[in-house]
Amino acid sequence: MSVSELSLDRDPSSRFVPWIVAALSLMCAIALGTAFALASMTADWGRAASDQVTLRVATGDTDIPALVDQVARLEAVSRIEHLPREQVARMLQPWLGDVAQVDTALLPLPALIDVRLKPGADTSELRALIADRSEITLDSADAWLAPLQDLAGLARLVAWVLAAVAVGAIMLVTVFATRSALVNQRQTVDLLRLIGAADGYIAKRFQRHGLRLALFGGIAGTVPGLIVIFFATAAARLQGAALLNGLTPSLAGWLAIAALPLIVALVATFTARVTVLKLLRASW
Amino acid sequence: MQQQGTDGTGEPLVAMRNVGLRYGTGPEVLRDLDLELAEGSFHFLTGRSGAGKSSLLSLLHLSRRPSRGLMRVFGHDMQDMPAREVPVLRRRIGVVFQDFRLLDHLSAQENVALPLKVANSMDSDRIDEIVQELIEWVGLSQQAQARPPTLSGGEKQRVAIARAVISSPRLLLADEPTGNVDQEMGERLMRLFVKLNSLGTTIVIATHDLSLPGRYGYPLLHLEDGRLSNESGGAA
Structure with missing residues (x-):
């Protein structure tokens, strides 16, 4: 009895979902990589600037x-x-x-x-x-570094917004795919309800399906994203500008980006469940 | 319209008082229904096309809530029944559809097992055991692994009946169960229903075949323009 009652794997509305999720995951990974790299770089600037000053004596x-x-x-x-x-x-x-x-x-x-x-x-x-x-002037980097840090902070904010937009888009894609699948499987879903399936039982089938699609898409998007971040930050550091020396995500940042497929899968699972339950509860 | 007999508690299995049903904002398709189905009873539901047989069955298998009136099923008021509690009641009702509604990508055996699987109340070995017994009982041992598209109309109907009774329902509803099979198969299916009824299952069979009630002598529920008419047998 291992065959699923709902043949969601053959549902045509899900065919492109993994690839859309992959594209959005790639965008999200790069945005997160940018945000984490900028955070490391500005922290580096802060450390260097805060402990070094110059006295200029006329x-x-x-x-x-x-x-x-x-x-x-x-x-x-x-x-x-x-x-x-x-x-x-x-x-x-x-x-x-x-x-x-x-x-x-x-x-x-x-x-x-x-x-x-x-x-x-x-x-x-x-x-x-x-x-x-x-005759003595104290020069610190704070004066010229502050606007750069503000700019980097703004860039980080934009990167976080982009990452959030990508996750939001993944939720929307999941909602549309789940609704389409539910429409396509309506007869089977109605039958399952008639023979006593609880809404949670049906939602579980859809959430597993959403999890599989999103996990595949998340991995397919995040892996190239990690590669892009690695080479892009390395190329920036190779420019030789001391300011860019810290431009790479911290270890925690790399781990957070690597965990993106799991986050995407959880978001899709939760979204699919909520979508199905909401639609099923609209009818008795 | 009260059907004879009640269960031990004195409460009928299904009771309707002044029940009406409309779809959306349309006119009422069922009107002023007063009905009681006693535990262990057997009824035929007749009426012309469009008289409301399918609508009444949809109320009985809890696909819809009445638009008005009082309806009690297994002692529960349907008006106040929270949606999350309905599946538990549905598991006590078996339904045989006119178009069978079997899942084509599952084998006959897997289709039969569905109600136990969705109820999630026993392990898969026990489910397999019960399914085997039931498949033998309806005479489909040879076709247990066959998928519905390869089965004949009568075989599909027997799979649908096996699926409807696997949870030992207290109420079995069948919509034109003999409509898509030849007369011999129709008789065999009717004997299955009579056997189930003798084991205590309350049965309602919707049919166009007006000779069936005459042959079996069970009470008749006759629908006319959404109302149960005076032709119905067993009227109080």
Whole structure:
């Protein structure tokens, strides 16, 4: 008695469902991959920016070694380095050309002091120290990074919306396919009800069918999605821009994307069940 | 119109008071039905085409709720019956359809087993055992694995009867069970129904064949324009 009473596998309305679910799963996987990769990248930016600041001291008679000593003694500071004048001059190479040809002594170069803060520490101590010293400026990445983080946040939001739209579309496809299958199988469904089948018994047949179709479609869409995410993020990192170094989903992100077929299958199962029960309960 | 006899509790198996049925917003197809079917009784339901026989059967096998009036089945008021409880009552009613309604992709044996399978109340070995007995009882042992499209009209009818009785229903409804078979097969099927009735099953047979009630002598329910007429036998 293993044969199902409802021949849903031969239902013509289900024929294209796995492929539509596969396309939507691919879109969902890429959107999730983008969201998770952007989340990792911005977290990376935040870590790098929050623990590294630069003190820029204008040319003058400031006692740099004394300043370095003062700063090093602050609770929040883990490491400090006064950048050599030659290194500072090299930073100007894009504008001055080969600095070896230039007498840098004539240039009013500022002294740069690279300060690393302890994890979780903020710059309040440092800002208090230099508050009344107008020749010293504190440069942090926050100022230019904030708009980029806002932009990345917006891109993440768009990616999440796309993923949600894809899941919503999968639910809609399941609803339409289930309704069509129910119409095509109406006589059999009516017979099953007449001989005493509970609505839940009939719904279970449809939800199993929905689960099979969605699981197949989910796998068929997610696997290429994972490959696309892997190569796309790797290609972005290979561009060499330091900003893109963290552009890859975290391990939890990869696992979440890999679990997409199961999520899609559960969504389709639930949707098919609710659709069938709602339609059956409309009639006695 | 009260049919003779009730069950031990004094309550008829089915009772209708002033029952009407309409489809959607259309006119009433059944009107002012007063009917009682006692446990263990046997009735023929007759009437011209369009008189409402199928509609009355659809009320009796709980496919529809009455549009008005009171209807009690196995002691339950149908007006207040929640939809989720109806399947349990339907399992106590066997139905033999005029067009058999067998599932073509299942074997005869699998079709017969369906009511027990959907009731989910016994294991598959026990179901197989009962199905084998029943298939033998209706004389289809050789065709147990055959699919309905390969069976004759009489064989299909016997599969449909086996399916209708496998749950030991208290009420068996048959719509023109002899309409699609030759006279000999019709007699054999009628003997099956009489045998079932002798075992305690209440039986209602809808038929166009007006000679059947005369031959078997059971009470008659005659429908005319949606009303049970005075021709019906056993009237109170």
